[in-house]
Amino acid sequence: xxxxxxxxxxxxxxxxxxxxxxxxxxxxxxxxxxxxxxxxxxxxxxxxxxxxxxxxxxxxxxxxxxxxxxxxxxxxxxxxxxxxxxxxxxxxxxxxxxxxxxxxxxxxxxxxxxxxxxxxxxxxxxxxxxxxxxxxxxxxxxxxxxxxxxxxxxxxxxxxxxxxxxxxxxxxxxxxxxxxxxxxxxxxxxxxxxxxxxxxxxxxxxxxxxxxxxxxxxxxxxxxxxxxxxxxxxxxxxxxxxxxxxxxxxxxxxxxxxxxxxxxxxxxxxxxxxxxxxxxxxxxxxxxxxxxxxxxxxxxxxxxxxxxxxxxxxxxxxxxxxxxxxxxxxxxxxxxxxxxxxxxxxxxxxxxxx
Numbered sequence: 001x002x003x004x005x006x007x008x009x010x011x012x013x014x015x016x017x018x019x020x021x022x023x024x025x026x027x028x029x030x031x032x033x034x035x036x037x038x039x040x041x042x043x044x045x046x047x048x049x050x051x052x053x054x055x056x057x058x059x060x061x062x063x064x065x066x067x068x069x070x071x072x073x074x075x076x077x078x079x080x081x082x083x084x085x086x087x088x089x090x091x092x093x094x095x096x097x098x099x100x101x102x103x104x105x106x107x108x109x110x111x112x113x114x115x116x117x118x119x120x121x122x123x124x125x126x127x128x129x130x131x132x133x134x135x136x137x138x139x140x141x142x143x144x145x146x147x148x149x150x151x152x153x154x155x156x157x158x159x160x161x162x163x164x165x166x167x168x169x170x171x172x173x174x175x176x177x178x179x180x181x182x183x184x185x186x187x188x189x190x191x192x193x194x195x196x197x198x199x200x201x202x203x204x205x206x207x208x209x210x211x212x213x214x215x216x217x218x219x220x221x222x223x224x225x226x227x228x229x230x231x232x233x234x235x236x237x238x239x240x241x242x243x244x245x246x247x248x249x250x251x252x253x254x255x256x257x258x259x260x261x262x263x264x265x266x267x268x269x270x271x272x273x274x275x276x277x278x279x280x281x282x283x284x285x286x287x288x289x290x291x292x293x294x295x296x297x298x299x300x301x302x303x304x305x306x307x308x309x310x311x312x313x314x315x316x317x318x319x320x321x322x323x324x325x326x327x328x329x330x331x332x333x334x335x336x337x338x339x340x341x342x343x344x345x346x347x348x349x350x351x352x353x354x
Contacts, residue, residue: 030104032065036313037088037350038326039078040343044094049078051090051106052342056353058311058328061340066090066099069106074099081350082122082130084151088350091119091132098122098132100154103352115147115156118183123169123176125195128152131176133166134159135183146178148198160198162191170213170220171195172244177220179210186231190222192248202248207238212265214272216285218244219251223265223274226256237262237276239291254291268307268331275302280312282331296334299327306349307331315346 035055042049051066051074066074075095082089088103097113118135125131128151136143141164148157165182174195180187186209192202207224214221220242226235237256243249256262262276272285279295280302303317303324312329324346327339 030102030106032062032106032352033104034354035352036326037081037352038315038342038346039081039090039348039350040324041077041079041345041347042074043321043344044077047073047076047095048344049074049076049092050343051078051081052326052340052346053106054326054328054340058338058340061326061342063341063343065106066101070101070108072108078347079119080121080348082124083350083352084124084130087151087154088352089122089124089130091122093118093120098149110154112149112154112156115159117143119147120166121168122149123171124151125171125176129157129195131160131169131171131193133169133178135165138184141183141185144183146176146193158198160193160200162193162200163187163189163203166191167211168213170215172215172218172220175244177213179213179222181209181211186227188224190220190242204242204248204250206240206250208235211263212274214265214267214285215244216267216270216272219285220244220248221265221267221272221285223262225261225263226258228261229259234258236260239265239274252289256291264302264305266305266307266312268310268312271307271331273305273307273312273331275305278302280305280314296331297329303345304347304349306351308351309353311337313349315342315349317345317347320345 032053038052040050050064053062075092077094079093080091090099100109120133122132130149132147146160165180165187167181170177176193178191180189188208190204194201208227209225212223222240224238226237236258239254241252264275278300280297281292282296304315314327316325328337
């Protein structure tokens with residue numbers, strides 16, 4: 001009797017295990033789960049913004065992926081892309097919206113359009129929260145704000161009033177840093193928002209038109225382009241190093257010449273990279289106390305650039321009417337790896353890498 005009971009128990013265990021194996025769902029892979037998204041702005045007023053995808057091996061590019069998947073156009077003037085664990089958020093400025101998609105397959109989740117007037121960039125943080133820089137009405141220099149978004153249900157939560165021209169943002173522990181480039185005007189500040197209080201607690205005065213920021217070892221680096229010559233009051237570009245843990249004091253300022261207007265500050269490992277006068281430069285963030293004298297890569301018509309995992313990704317808008325390119329460089333050898341044709345006016349670059 002005992003042998004029969006043991007035999008029945010063994011057969012039952014095998015049946016249960018077999019059933020569990022059958023019920024186990026296969027792992028689902030998306031077409032765009034490991035690679036680089038390129039946000040193609042498109043021409044203002046034409047509604048021809050698009051998204052391109054470059055695989056992680058930088059060998060294959062797929063264009064118009066948003067339209068391919070969702071059978072609809074993206075909108076007018078796509079500005080940037082940001083990611084949470086599951087979703088990608090495509091900020092479409094002139095359409096006053098954010099398209100939320102599943103980041104590994106580009107399937108549309110929802111369109112967010114409430115309380116978003118001229119949105120620019122999005123910065124997700126923990127606790128299902130994200131911040132979106134918004135210019136407000138471009139005819140009103142006093143209505144700029146940061147929209148607070150609940151990313152658990154993709155709804156508008158609230159907003160924080162800020163000075164003119166909020167653009168790129170970075171979060172660090174309890175603070176959000178907002179670079180105020182100036183929208184259609186000019187500004188020269190970094191707003192510091194306390195994430196717990198949700199209000200501006202500090203203002204850091206920097207050079208004219210701060211355009212990009214990175215954080216390395218509790219220091220905030222801010223690159224300012226300065227005023228261009230066409231304004232009639234040309235000013236030099238500057239690079240600032242700011243101590244996040246010491247009352248946001250500026251500990252170093254590096255000055256460019258009056259006619260130099262740098263852009264695209266980016267970080268990879270210990271090295272900072274920036275672009276000026278058609279050339280890319282490299283400097284060590286932990287030891288350098290002066291601007292480098294020699295470029296590492298020359299490329300005369302860069303529209304945007306970001307470094308990641310030993311590579312520099314550069315976009316070129318060409319004539320701003322036809323398809324642009326993305327060019328990839330190896331940062332160890334400084335050699336070009338590949339270049340691919342993408343959409344019209346390729347701007348922001350987003351890394352969805354495994």
